[in-house]
Amino acid sequence: MEEAVYKIRSLKHSYCGQTVLSIDHLTIKPASIVGLVGPNGSGKSTLLRLLGLIEKPAEGEIRFNGRAVEPFSHNARFQITLLPQEPFLMRRSVFRNVAYGLRLRGDSVNAIERVDEALAMVGLSSEKFSRRPWYALSGGEAQRVALAARLVLRPKVLLLDEPTASVDAASAQLIREVSLKAREELNTTVIVASHDRQWLYEVCDEILHMVKGRIFEKGHENILFGPWTKLGPDLWGKKLSDKQYIRIPAPPNDDVAAILDGLSFAGDDETIDDRKFVLRGVVTRFNLERNSGRLFATVLVENQAFTLELTNQQAEERTVFPGKTISICYDPDHMRWI
Amino acid sequence: MSFLLNGFFQAIELLASGNAETYSAIFVTVKVSSYSMTCSLVMGIPLGFCLGYFDFRGKKPFRTIIDTLMALPTVFIGLLVYAFLTSRGPFGGFGLLFTVPGIAIGQTILALPIVMGLTATAVENMDEKLRITILSMGANRRQLFLSSLWETRHGILAGAVVAYGRVMTEVGISMMVGGNIKWHTRTITTAIALETNKGQFAMGIALGLVLLTIAFCVNVSVALLRRRT
Numbered sequence: 241m242e243e244a245v246y247k248i249r250s251l252k253h254s255y256c257g258q259t260v261l262s263i264d265h266l267t268i269k270p271a272s273i274v275g276l277v278g279p280n281g282s283g284k285s286t287l288l289r290l291l292g293l294i295e296k297p298a299e300g301e302i303r304f305n306g307r308a309v310e311p312f313s314h315n316a317r318f319q320i321t322l323l324p325q326e327p328f329l330m331r332r333s334v335f336r337n338v339a340y341g342l343r344l345r346g347d348s349v350n351a352i353e354r355v356d357e358a359l360a361m362v363g364l365s366s367e368k369f370s371r372r373p374w375y376a377l378s379g380g381e382a383q384r385v386a387l388a389a390r391l392v393l394r395p396k397v398l399l400l401d402e403p404t405a406s407v408d409a410a411s412a413q414l415i416r417e418v419s420l421k422a423r424e425e426l427n428t429t430v431i432v433a434s435h436d437r438q439w440l441y442e443v444c445d446e447i448l449h450m451v452k453g454r455i456f457e458k459g460h461e462n463i464l465f466g467p468w469t470k471l472g473p474d475l476w477g478k479k480l481s482d483k484q485y486i487r488i489p490a491p492p493n494d495d496v497a498a499i500l501d502g503l504s505f506a507g508d509d510e511t512i513d514d515r516k517f518v519l520r521g522v523v524t525r526f527n528l529e530r531n532s533g534r535l536f537a538t539v540l541v542e543n544q545a546f547t548l549e550l551t552n553q554q555a556e557e558r559t560v561f562p563g564k565t566i567s568i569c570y571d572p573d574h575m576r577w578i
Numbered sequence: 579m580s581f582l583l584n585g586f587f588q589a590i591e592l593l594a595s596g597n598a599e600t601y602s603a604i605f606v607t608v609k610v611s612s613y614s615m616t617c618s619l620v621m622g623i624p625l626g627f628c629l630g631y632f633d634f635r636g637k638k639p640f641r642t643i644i645d646t647l648m649a650l651p652t653v654f655i656g657l658l659v660y661a662f663l664t665s666r667g668p669f670g671g672f673g674l675l676f677t678v679p680g681i682a683i684g685q686t687i688l689a690l691p692i693v694m695g696l697t698a699t700a701v702e703n704m705d706e707k708l709r710i711t712i713l714s715m716g717a718n719r720r721q722l723f724l725s726s727l728w729e730t731r732h733g734i735l736a737g738a739v740v741a742y743g744r745v746m747t748e749v750g751i752s753m754m755v756g757g758n759i760k761w762h763t764r765t766i767t768t769a770i771a772l773e774t775n776k777g778q779f780a781m782g783i784a785l786g787l788v789l790l791t792i793a794f795c796v797n798v799s800v801a802l803l804r805r806r807t
Contacts, residue, residue: 311713320714324707328708344715
Protein backbone atom coordinates (compact mmCIF):
# COMPACT_ATOMS: atom_id res chain seq x y z
CA MET A 241 0.00 0.00 0.00
CA GLU A 242 1.32 3.44 -0.99
CA GLU A 243 2.39 5.60 1.93
CA ALA A 244 0.29 8.67 2.70
CA VAL A 245 1.87 11.92 1.54
CA TYR A 246 0.57 13.71 4.65
CA LYS A 247 -0.40 12.32 8.01
CA ILE A 248 -1.67 14.74 10.61
CA ARG A 249 -2.17 13.93 14.26
CA SER A 250 -3.67 16.11 17.00
CA LEU A 251 -2.95 19.29 15.09
CA LYS A 252 -3.82 22.57 16.76
CA HIS A 253 -3.03 26.12 15.84
CA SER A 254 -3.98 29.38 17.43
CA TYR A 255 -3.59 33.11 16.89
CA CYS A 256 -3.55 35.47 19.86
CA GLY A 257 -4.61 32.65 22.17
CA GLN A 258 -7.64 31.73 20.08
CA THR A 259 -7.67 28.25 18.57
CA VAL A 260 -8.29 28.54 14.83
CA LEU A 261 -7.50 24.99 13.79
CA SER A 262 -8.01 21.67 15.52
CA ILE A 263 -7.66 18.44 13.54
CA ASP A 264 -7.41 15.09 15.31
CA HIS A 265 -6.43 13.01 12.35
CA LEU A 266 -6.07 13.50 8.61
CA THR A 267 -4.42 11.44 5.92
CA ILE A 268 -3.85 12.57 2.36
CA LYS A 269 -3.03 10.07 -0.34
CA PRO A 270 -0.27 10.74 -2.86
CA ALA A 271 -1.21 12.09 -6.30
CA SER A 272 -4.75 12.85 -5.14
CA ILE A 273 -6.70 16.05 -5.53
CA VAL A 274 -8.25 17.13 -2.25
CA GLY A 275 -10.70 20.01 -1.93
CA LEU A 276 -11.21 22.11 1.17
CA VAL A 277 -14.57 23.83 1.46
CA GLY A 278 -15.98 25.94 4.23
CA PRO A 279 -16.99 29.47 5.07
CA ASN A 280 -14.51 32.30 5.53
CA GLY A 281 -12.60 31.86 8.77
CA SER A 282 -13.11 28.11 8.84
CA GLY A 283 -9.36 27.45 8.89
CA LYS A 284 -8.74 26.47 5.26
CA SER A 285 -5.91 28.95 4.69
CA THR A 286 -4.38 28.16 8.09
CA LEU A 287 -4.38 24.45 7.27
CA LEU A 288 -2.74 25.17 3.91
CA ARG A 289 -0.08 27.34 5.57
CA LEU A 290 0.71 24.56 8.04
CA LEU A 291 0.80 21.92 5.29
CA GLY A 292 2.98 24.29 3.22
CA LEU A 293 5.46 24.57 6.12
CA ILE A 294 4.96 28.31 6.28
CA GLU A 295 4.01 28.20 9.95
CA LYS A 296 4.71 25.78 12.75
CA PRO A 297 1.63 24.32 14.43
CA ALA A 298 1.08 25.24 18.06
CA GLU A 299 0.51 21.55 18.86
CA GLY A 300 0.55 18.24 17.06
CA GLU A 301 2.49 16.71 14.26
CA ILE A 302 2.55 16.84 10.50
CA ARG A 303 4.26 13.91 8.80
CA PHE A 304 5.27 14.26 5.18
CA ASN A 305 6.19 11.03 3.40
CA GLY A 306 6.49 9.40 6.80
CA ARG A 307 8.75 12.03 8.40
CA ALA A 308 7.78 14.70 10.90
CA VAL A 309 8.21 18.10 9.26
CA GLU A 310 8.12 21.77 10.22
CA PRO A 311 9.16 25.02 8.51
CA PHE A 312 12.62 24.78 6.90
CA SER A 313 12.63 20.96 7.06
CA HIS A 314 15.26 20.02 4.54
CA ASN A 315 13.55 16.86 3.29
CA ALA A 316 10.28 18.60 2.52
CA ARG A 317 10.80 22.25 1.69
CA PHE A 318 11.79 21.56 -1.93
CA GLN A 319 8.81 19.26 -2.47
CA ILE A 320 5.92 21.37 -1.21
CA THR A 321 4.79 24.72 -2.53
CA LEU A 322 1.86 26.98 -1.75
CA LEU A 323 0.11 29.47 -4.00
CA PRO A 324 -1.57 32.06 -1.76
CA GLN A 325 -4.93 33.58 -2.59
CA GLU A 326 -3.49 36.93 -3.57
CA PRO A 327 -0.49 36.50 -5.85
CA PHE A 328 2.67 38.22 -4.76
CA LEU A 329 5.33 38.93 -7.31
CA MET A 330 8.72 40.22 -6.33
CA ARG A 331 10.06 43.44 -7.81
CA ARG A 332 11.64 41.84 -10.81
CA SER A 333 10.80 40.61 -14.29
CA VAL A 334 8.40 37.76 -14.98
CA PHE A 335 11.33 35.52 -15.93
CA ARG A 336 13.18 36.21 -12.69
CA ASN A 337 10.01 35.71 -10.67
CA VAL A 338 9.40 32.30 -12.23
CA ALA A 339 13.06 31.32 -11.97
CA TYR A 340 13.32 32.49 -8.34
CA GLY A 341 12.61 29.09 -6.80
CA LEU A 342 15.13 27.40 -9.10
CA ARG A 343 17.75 29.95 -8.01
CA LEU A 344 17.03 29.20 -4.33
CA ARG A 345 17.67 25.54 -5.08
CA GLY A 346 20.87 26.34 -6.98
CA ASP A 347 19.31 24.56 -9.95
CA SER A 348 20.13 26.51 -13.10
CA VAL A 349 20.29 23.65 -15.60
CA ASN A 350 18.16 24.58 -18.63
CA ALA A 351 16.53 27.31 -16.54
CA ILE A 352 15.44 29.32 -19.58
CA GLU A 353 13.73 26.35 -21.22
CA ARG A 354 12.07 25.31 -17.95
CA VAL A 355 10.75 28.80 -17.27
CA ASP A 356 9.43 29.01 -20.84
CA GLU A 357 7.75 25.64 -20.39
CA ALA A 358 6.13 26.69 -17.08
CA LEU A 359 4.89 29.93 -18.62
CA ALA A 360 3.48 27.97 -21.55
CA MET A 361 1.65 25.67 -19.11
CA VAL A 362 -0.23 28.67 -17.71
CA GLY A 363 -0.92 30.03 -21.19
CA LEU A 364 1.62 32.86 -21.21
CA SER A 365 4.01 33.31 -24.11
CA SER A 366 7.58 33.65 -22.87
CA GLU A 367 8.42 35.96 -25.78
CA LYS A 368 5.70 38.35 -24.73
CA PHE A 369 5.93 38.08 -20.95
CA SER A 370 9.44 36.99 -19.90
CA ARG A 371 10.91 40.47 -19.78
CA ARG A 372 7.84 42.24 -18.44
CA PRO A 373 8.26 43.83 -15.02
CA TRP A 374 6.03 42.70 -12.18
CA TYR A 375 3.93 45.86 -12.29
CA ALA A 376 2.95 45.49 -15.95
CA LEU A 377 0.66 42.50 -15.41
CA SER A 378 -3.08 42.24 -14.90
CA GLY A 379 -4.41 40.44 -11.80
CA GLY A 380 -5.10 37.26 -13.80
CA GLU A 381 -1.68 37.35 -15.47
CA ALA A 382 0.04 37.88 -12.11
CA GLN A 383 -1.81 34.87 -10.68
CA ARG A 384 -0.74 32.76 -13.65
CA VAL A 385 2.90 33.91 -13.32
CA ALA A 386 2.76 33.02 -9.62
CA LEU A 387 1.38 29.58 -10.54
CA ALA A 388 4.12 29.13 -13.18
CA ALA A 389 6.71 29.97 -10.49
CA ARG A 390 5.38 26.96 -8.52
CA LEU A 391 4.99 24.58 -11.47
CA VAL A 392 8.58 25.15 -12.64
CA LEU A 393 9.66 23.51 -9.37
CA ARG A 394 7.80 20.29 -10.32
CA PRO A 395 6.47 20.00 -6.75
CA LYS A 396 5.30 16.78 -5.12
CA VAL A 397 2.58 18.79 -3.37
CA LEU A 398 0.85 21.88 -4.75
CA LEU A 399 -1.29 23.79 -2.27
CA LEU A 400 -3.72 26.26 -3.82
CA ASP A 401 -5.53 28.80 -1.66
CA GLU A 402 -8.61 29.98 -3.55
CA PRO A 403 -6.65 30.24 -6.80
CA THR A 404 -9.60 31.43 -8.87
CA ALA A 405 -11.09 33.89 -6.38
CA SER A 406 -9.74 37.10 -7.84
CA VAL A 407 -9.29 36.36 -11.53
CA ASP A 408 -11.51 36.56 -14.59
CA ALA A 409 -13.37 33.57 -16.02
CA ALA A 410 -10.75 32.75 -18.66
CA SER A 411 -7.85 32.83 -16.16
CA ALA A 412 -9.91 30.79 -13.69
CA GLN A 413 -10.58 28.12 -16.31
CA LEU A 414 -6.88 28.00 -17.20
CA ILE A 415 -5.83 27.69 -13.58
CA ARG A 416 -8.31 24.83 -13.12
CA GLU A 417 -6.93 23.00 -16.16
CA VAL A 418 -3.32 23.52 -15.07
CA SER A 419 -4.05 22.18 -11.58
CA LEU A 420 -5.35 18.97 -13.13
CA LYS A 421 -2.43 18.82 -15.53
CA ALA A 422 0.00 19.09 -12.60
CA ARG A 423 -1.47 15.91 -11.14
CA GLU A 424 -1.59 14.10 -14.45
CA GLU A 425 1.83 15.09 -15.80
CA LEU A 426 3.87 15.62 -12.63
CA ASN A 427 2.05 13.17 -10.35
CA THR A 428 1.58 16.06 -7.95
CA THR A 429 -0.75 15.92 -4.95
CA VAL A 430 -3.00 18.95 -5.21
CA ILE A 431 -4.80 20.37 -2.19
CA VAL A 432 -7.09 23.22 -3.06
CA ALA A 433 -9.23 25.50 -0.93
CA SER A 434 -12.02 27.06 -2.92
CA HIS A 435 -15.56 28.31 -2.78
CA ASP A 436 -16.05 26.99 -6.31
CA ARG A 437 -17.84 23.81 -5.29
CA GLN A 438 -18.74 22.89 -8.85
CA TRP A 439 -15.08 22.73 -9.80
CA LEU A 440 -14.18 20.83 -6.65
CA TYR A 441 -16.92 18.27 -7.25
CA GLU A 442 -15.65 17.78 -10.78
CA VAL A 443 -11.97 17.33 -10.03
CA CYS A 444 -11.48 16.25 -6.44
CA ASP A 445 -10.92 12.73 -5.22
CA GLU A 446 -11.94 13.86 -1.77
CA ILE A 447 -13.67 16.94 -0.38
CA LEU A 448 -13.14 18.01 3.21
CA HIS A 449 -15.67 20.28 4.90
CA MET A 450 -14.15 22.69 7.37
CA VAL A 451 -16.11 24.61 9.97
CA LYS A 452 -14.63 26.61 12.84
CA GLY A 453 -11.18 25.14 12.36
CA ARG A 454 -12.29 21.53 12.31
CA ILE A 455 -12.81 18.98 9.55
CA PHE A 456 -16.28 17.61 9.91
CA GLU A 457 -17.20 15.63 6.91
CA LYS A 458 -15.70 14.17 3.82
CA GLY A 459 -18.49 14.51 1.34
CA HIS A 460 -21.30 16.72 0.22
CA GLU A 461 -23.23 17.27 3.44
CA ASN A 462 -25.12 20.48 3.95
CA ILE A 463 -23.83 22.64 6.75
CA LEU A 464 -26.22 25.21 8.15
CA PHE A 465 -25.04 28.18 10.16
CA GLY A 466 -26.80 30.16 12.87
CA PRO A 467 -27.85 32.45 14.36
CA TRP A 468 -31.06 30.57 15.16
CA THR A 469 -34.12 32.24 16.54
CA LYS A 470 -37.01 30.85 18.52
CA LEU A 471 -40.02 30.58 16.22
CA GLY A 472 -42.47 29.17 18.72
CA PRO A 473 -42.83 26.70 21.57
CA ASP A 474 -40.24 23.94 21.02
CA LEU A 475 -39.50 25.31 17.59
CA TRP A 476 -36.34 27.05 16.50
CA GLY A 477 -35.11 28.00 13.11
CA LYS A 478 -34.04 30.55 10.60
CA LYS A 479 -36.34 32.67 8.52
CA LEU A 480 -35.51 32.46 4.80
CA SER A 481 -38.54 34.42 3.55
CA ASP A 482 -42.07 35.21 4.68
CA LYS A 483 -43.14 31.70 3.70
CA GLN A 484 -40.10 29.55 4.27
CA TYR A 485 -38.18 28.67 7.38
CA ILE A 486 -35.47 26.20 8.15
CA ARG A 487 -36.90 24.54 11.23
CA ILE A 488 -34.70 22.77 13.69
CA PRO A 489 -34.96 21.20 17.14
CA ALA A 490 -33.79 23.36 20.06
CA PRO A 491 -30.09 24.08 19.45
CA PRO A 492 -27.48 23.96 22.25
CA ASN A 493 -26.85 27.66 21.61
CA ASP A 494 -28.25 30.15 19.13
CA ASP A 495 -25.06 30.43 17.06
CA VAL A 496 -24.22 26.75 16.61
CA ALA A 497 -23.69 25.26 13.14
CA ALA A 498 -25.40 22.05 12.08
CA ILE A 499 -24.81 19.27 9.59
CA LEU A 500 -27.99 18.29 7.81
CA ASP A 501 -28.02 14.61 6.88
CA GLY A 502 -30.53 12.96 4.63
CA LEU A 503 -31.72 15.84 2.50
CA SER A 504 -33.90 14.26 -0.15
CA PHE A 505 -35.85 15.05 -3.26
CA ALA A 506 -39.59 15.35 -2.68
CA GLY A 507 -41.87 15.16 -5.68
CA ASP A 508 -45.07 17.19 -5.48
CA ASP A 509 -47.23 14.07 -5.68
CA GLU A 510 -45.35 12.15 -3.01
CA THR A 511 -46.58 11.63 0.50
CA ILE A 512 -44.03 13.08 2.85
CA ASP A 513 -43.33 11.68 6.25
CA ASP A 514 -44.97 13.87 8.94
CA ARG A 515 -41.67 14.31 10.71
CA LYS A 516 -40.02 15.89 7.69
CA PHE A 517 -39.99 19.52 6.72
CA VAL A 518 -40.28 20.64 3.12
CA LEU A 519 -38.53 23.53 1.43
CA ARG A 520 -39.09 24.74 -2.10
CA GLY A 521 -36.18 26.06 -4.09
CA VAL A 522 -34.76 26.52 -7.56
CA VAL A 523 -32.21 24.17 -9.05
CA THR A 524 -29.28 26.36 -10.03
CA ARG A 525 -26.81 23.79 -11.32
CA PHE A 526 -25.80 20.16 -11.56
CA ASN A 527 -22.46 18.72 -10.60
CA LEU A 528 -21.22 15.31 -11.63
CA GLU A 529 -18.65 13.84 -9.27
CA ARG A 530 -15.86 12.69 -11.55
CA ASN A 531 -14.79 9.55 -9.76
CA SER A 532 -18.04 8.12 -8.47
CA GLY A 533 -20.40 9.34 -11.19
CA ARG A 534 -22.77 10.65 -8.48
CA LEU A 535 -25.02 13.51 -9.49
CA PHE A 536 -25.58 16.52 -7.26
CA ALA A 537 -27.95 19.42 -7.69
CA THR A 538 -27.53 22.79 -6.03
CA VAL A 539 -30.92 23.99 -4.87
CA LEU A 540 -31.28 27.61 -3.88
CA VAL A 541 -33.97 28.17 -1.26
CA GLU A 542 -34.20 31.95 -1.08
CA ASN A 543 -30.52 32.76 -0.39
CA GLN A 544 -29.58 29.45 1.22
CA ALA A 545 -27.91 26.90 -1.07
CA PHE A 546 -28.47 23.16 -0.45
CA THR A 547 -26.67 20.29 -2.10
CA LEU A 548 -28.97 17.44 -3.02
CA GLU A 549 -27.86 14.07 -4.31
CA LEU A 550 -30.03 12.76 -7.10
CA THR A 551 -30.09 9.52 -8.98
CA ASN A 552 -29.99 9.70 -12.76
CA GLN A 553 -33.44 8.11 -12.74
CA GLN A 554 -34.86 10.84 -10.50
CA ALA A 555 -33.32 13.54 -12.67
CA GLU A 556 -34.78 11.99 -15.81
CA GLU A 557 -38.21 11.05 -14.50
CA ARG A 558 -38.82 14.35 -12.76
CA THR A 559 -37.18 16.29 -15.55
CA VAL A 560 -35.08 18.22 -13.12
CA PHE A 561 -33.13 20.97 -14.84
CA PRO A 562 -31.49 24.24 -13.77
CA GLY A 563 -34.19 26.83 -13.29
CA LYS A 564 -36.87 24.35 -12.20
CA THR A 565 -38.47 24.82 -8.81
CA ILE A 566 -38.47 21.60 -6.81
CA SER A 567 -39.28 20.49 -3.29
CA ILE A 568 -36.70 19.08 -0.96
CA CYS A 569 -37.31 17.63 2.45
CA TYR A 570 -35.33 16.85 5.56
CA ASP A 571 -35.80 15.21 8.89
CA PRO A 572 -34.81 17.63 11.72
CA ASP A 573 -33.95 14.62 13.85
CA HIS A 574 -31.10 13.93 11.44
CA MET A 575 -29.39 17.16 12.31
CA ARG A 576 -26.03 17.10 14.07
CA TRP A 577 -24.71 20.09 15.94
CA ILE A 578 -21.10 21.04 15.39
CA MET B 579 25.38 90.67 0.26
CA SER B 580 28.49 91.22 -1.84
CA PHE B 581 30.67 89.45 0.73
CA LEU B 582 28.68 86.29 0.12
CA LEU B 583 29.20 86.57 -3.62
CA ASN B 584 32.91 87.30 -3.13
CA GLY B 585 33.08 84.32 -0.76
CA PHE B 586 31.51 82.12 -3.46
CA PHE B 587 34.10 83.12 -6.09
CA GLN B 588 36.98 82.74 -3.61
CA ALA B 589 35.60 79.31 -2.73
CA ILE B 590 35.79 78.21 -6.36
CA GLU B 591 39.36 79.51 -6.44
CA LEU B 592 40.30 77.63 -3.24
CA LEU B 593 38.89 74.37 -4.59
CA ALA B 594 40.37 74.82 -8.05
CA SER B 595 43.83 75.67 -6.70
CA GLY B 596 43.86 72.57 -4.48
CA ASN B 597 44.19 74.48 -1.18
CA ALA B 598 45.78 71.97 1.23
CA GLU B 599 43.88 73.08 4.33
CA THR B 600 40.54 72.85 2.55
CA TYR B 601 41.29 69.41 1.11
CA SER B 602 42.57 68.19 4.48
CA ALA B 603 39.16 68.94 6.04
CA ILE B 604 37.40 67.25 3.13
CA PHE B 605 39.62 64.19 3.42
CA VAL B 606 39.09 63.89 7.21
CA THR B 607 35.31 64.25 6.77
CA VAL B 608 35.12 61.54 4.10
CA LYS B 609 37.39 59.27 6.14
CA VAL B 610 35.55 59.63 9.45
CA SER B 611 32.07 59.37 7.87
CA SER B 612 33.17 56.23 5.97
CA TYR B 613 34.32 54.61 9.22
CA SER B 614 31.17 55.51 11.11
CA MET B 615 28.77 54.59 8.29
CA THR B 616 30.48 51.24 7.72
CA CYS B 617 30.18 50.38 11.43
CA SER B 618 26.59 51.60 11.75
CA LEU B 619 25.44 49.76 8.58
CA VAL B 620 27.20 46.51 9.49
CA MET B 621 25.63 46.53 12.96
CA GLY B 622 22.43 48.45 12.27
CA ILE B 623 20.98 46.54 9.30
CA PRO B 624 20.98 43.05 10.92
CA LEU B 625 19.86 44.47 14.29
CA GLY B 626 17.15 46.60 12.66
CA PHE B 627 16.00 43.62 10.60
CA CYS B 628 15.67 41.48 13.75
CA LEU B 629 13.88 44.32 15.52
CA GLY B 630 11.35 44.66 12.71
CA TYR B 631 10.99 40.98 11.85
CA PHE B 632 10.81 39.14 15.15
CA ASP B 633 8.38 39.49 18.02
CA PHE B 634 9.99 39.27 21.44
CA ARG B 635 9.26 40.31 24.98
CA GLY B 636 10.02 43.98 25.51
CA LYS B 637 10.01 44.78 21.79
CA LYS B 638 7.79 47.85 22.12
CA PRO B 639 9.80 49.59 24.85
CA PHE B 640 13.01 48.72 23.00
CA ARG B 641 11.58 50.21 19.81
CA THR B 642 10.62 53.38 21.71
CA ILE B 643 14.19 53.67 23.04
CA ILE B 644 15.62 53.30 19.51
CA ASP B 645 13.17 55.91 18.17
CA THR B 646 14.21 58.28 20.96
CA LEU B 647 17.89 57.70 20.23
CA MET B 648 17.24 58.68 16.60
CA ALA B 649 16.82 62.25 17.85
CA LEU B 650 19.92 62.32 20.09
CA PRO B 651 21.57 65.76 20.13
CA THR B 652 25.09 65.55 18.73
CA VAL B 653 26.58 67.69 21.52
CA PHE B 654 25.19 65.25 24.07
CA ILE B 655 26.78 62.30 22.23
CA GLY B 656 29.99 64.36 22.05
CA LEU B 657 29.85 64.97 25.78
CA LEU B 658 29.29 61.27 26.60
CA VAL B 659 32.00 60.02 24.25
CA TYR B 660 34.39 62.69 25.57
CA ALA B 661 33.66 61.55 29.13
CA PHE B 662 34.41 57.93 28.24
CA LEU B 663 37.53 58.63 26.15
CA THR B 664 39.17 61.29 28.32
CA SER B 665 42.19 60.14 30.33
CA ARG B 666 40.02 60.01 33.48
CA GLY B 667 37.28 58.00 31.68
CA PRO B 668 36.93 54.19 31.50
CA PHE B 669 38.41 54.02 27.96
CA GLY B 670 41.00 56.75 28.45
CA GLY B 671 43.83 54.24 28.11
CA PHE B 672 43.05 53.65 24.42
CA GLY B 673 44.16 57.18 23.51
CA LEU B 674 41.20 57.77 21.22
CA LEU B 675 40.33 61.31 22.32
CA PHE B 676 41.09 63.93 19.63
CA THR B 677 41.55 61.26 16.96
CA VAL B 678 39.61 60.31 13.82
CA PRO B 679 38.56 56.89 15.27
CA GLY B 680 37.29 58.77 18.37
CA ILE B 681 35.02 60.94 16.18
CA ALA B 682 33.95 57.81 14.26
CA ILE B 683 32.82 56.17 17.52
CA GLY B 684 30.65 59.19 18.33
CA GLN B 685 29.22 59.34 14.81
CA THR B 686 28.47 55.60 14.92
CA ILE B 687 26.44 56.20 18.08
CA LEU B 688 24.62 58.94 16.16
CA ALA B 689 23.94 56.86 13.01
CA LEU B 690 23.28 53.43 14.52
CA PRO B 691 19.78 54.13 15.93
CA ILE B 692 18.78 55.81 12.66
CA VAL B 693 19.88 52.81 10.56
CA MET B 694 18.30 50.38 13.04
CA GLY B 695 15.03 52.29 13.39
CA LEU B 696 14.50 52.91 9.68
CA THR B 697 15.52 49.33 8.76
CA ALA B 698 13.03 48.03 11.35
CA THR B 699 10.32 50.26 9.88
CA ALA B 700 11.08 49.03 6.34
CA VAL B 701 10.92 45.42 7.52
CA GLU B 702 7.73 45.98 9.53
CA ASN B 703 6.12 47.45 6.41
CA MET B 704 7.21 44.43 4.38
CA ASP B 705 4.24 42.63 2.86
CA GLU B 706 3.48 39.40 4.77
CA LYS B 707 2.85 37.79 1.38
CA LEU B 708 6.54 38.25 0.56
CA ARG B 709 7.53 35.99 3.46
CA ILE B 710 4.94 33.39 2.44
CA THR B 711 6.15 33.53 -1.17
CA ILE B 712 9.82 33.13 -0.25
CA LEU B 713 9.06 30.24 2.12
CA SER B 714 6.73 28.54 -0.35
CA MET B 715 9.59 28.46 -2.86
CA GLY B 716 11.64 26.37 -0.42
CA ALA B 717 13.97 28.99 1.08
CA ASN B 718 16.10 28.14 4.09
CA ARG B 719 16.58 30.61 6.96
CA ARG B 720 19.55 32.37 5.38
CA GLN B 721 17.80 32.69 2.02
CA LEU B 722 14.68 34.01 3.76
CA PHE B 723 16.77 36.65 5.54
CA LEU B 724 18.72 37.69 2.45
CA SER B 725 15.68 37.72 0.14
CA SER B 726 13.63 39.74 2.63
CA LEU B 727 16.53 42.14 3.04
CA TRP B 728 16.84 42.49 -0.72
CA GLU B 729 13.14 43.16 -1.17
CA THR B 730 13.22 45.87 1.50
CA ARG B 731 16.42 47.40 0.10
CA HIS B 732 14.81 50.70 -0.90
CA GLY B 733 13.61 51.39 2.64
CA ILE B 734 16.97 50.38 4.11
CA LEU B 735 18.80 52.53 1.57
CA ALA B 736 16.62 55.50 2.54
CA GLY B 737 17.59 54.90 6.18
CA ALA B 738 21.27 54.81 5.25
CA VAL B 739 20.96 58.09 3.34
CA VAL B 740 19.28 59.80 6.30
CA ALA B 741 22.01 58.51 8.65
CA TYR B 742 24.73 59.63 6.24
CA GLY B 743 23.16 63.07 6.08
CA ARG B 744 23.27 63.41 9.87
CA VAL B 745 26.84 62.11 10.08
CA MET B 746 28.11 64.46 7.39
CA THR B 747 26.48 67.54 8.85
CA GLU B 748 27.04 67.10 12.58
CA VAL B 749 29.33 69.52 14.40
CA GLY B 750 28.98 68.67 18.11
CA ILE B 751 30.71 65.27 18.10
CA SER B 752 33.53 66.34 15.77
CA MET B 753 34.17 69.47 17.79
CA MET B 754 34.07 67.87 21.27
CA VAL B 755 35.65 64.49 20.56
CA GLY B 756 37.92 65.55 17.68
CA GLY B 757 38.97 68.91 19.08
CA ASN B 758 39.03 70.55 15.60
CA ILE B 759 42.80 70.05 15.25
CA LYS B 760 44.11 71.43 11.98
CA TRP B 761 45.44 68.75 9.58
CA HIS B 762 44.29 65.99 11.93
CA THR B 763 40.70 66.07 13.13
CA ARG B 764 39.31 69.19 11.46
CA THR B 765 36.21 68.19 9.46
CA ILE B 766 34.23 70.25 6.96
CA THR B 767 31.60 71.28 9.52
CA THR B 768 34.05 72.21 12.30
CA ALA B 769 36.16 74.14 9.76
CA ILE B 770 33.06 76.07 8.60
CA ALA B 771 32.24 76.98 12.21
CA LEU B 772 35.80 78.09 12.89
CA GLU B 773 36.35 80.04 9.65
CA THR B 774 32.99 81.82 10.02
CA ASN B 775 33.95 82.87 13.55
CA LYS B 776 37.18 84.22 12.11
CA GLY B 777 35.27 86.08 9.39
CA GLN B 778 36.79 83.88 6.65
CA PHE B 779 33.64 83.40 4.63
CA ALA B 780 35.42 82.15 1.50
CA MET B 781 36.70 78.96 3.09
CA GLY B 782 33.40 78.46 4.90
CA ILE B 783 31.45 78.75 1.66
CA ALA B 784 33.96 76.54 -0.19
CA LEU B 785 33.55 73.80 2.40
CA GLY B 786 29.77 74.27 2.41
CA LEU B 787 29.77 73.80 -1.38
CA VAL B 788 31.78 70.61 -0.96
CA LEU B 789 29.24 69.32 1.59
CA LEU B 790 26.42 70.09 -0.84
CA THR B 791 28.29 68.37 -3.68
CA ILE B 792 28.93 65.25 -1.60
CA ALA B 793 25.26 65.14 -0.54
CA PHE B 794 24.21 65.58 -4.18
CA CYS B 795 26.56 62.80 -5.36
CA VAL B 796 25.34 60.41 -2.67
CA ASN B 797 21.69 61.04 -3.55
CA VAL B 798 22.29 60.70 -7.29
CA SER B 799 24.14 57.41 -6.67
CA VAL B 800 21.28 56.13 -4.52
CA ALA B 801 18.70 57.16 -7.13
CA LEU B 802 20.71 55.38 -9.86
CA LEU B 803 21.05 52.30 -7.66
CA ARG B 804 17.30 52.25 -7.02
CA ARG B 805 16.58 52.56 -10.74
CA ARG B 806 18.98 49.75 -11.63
CA THR B 807 17.52 47.36 -9.08
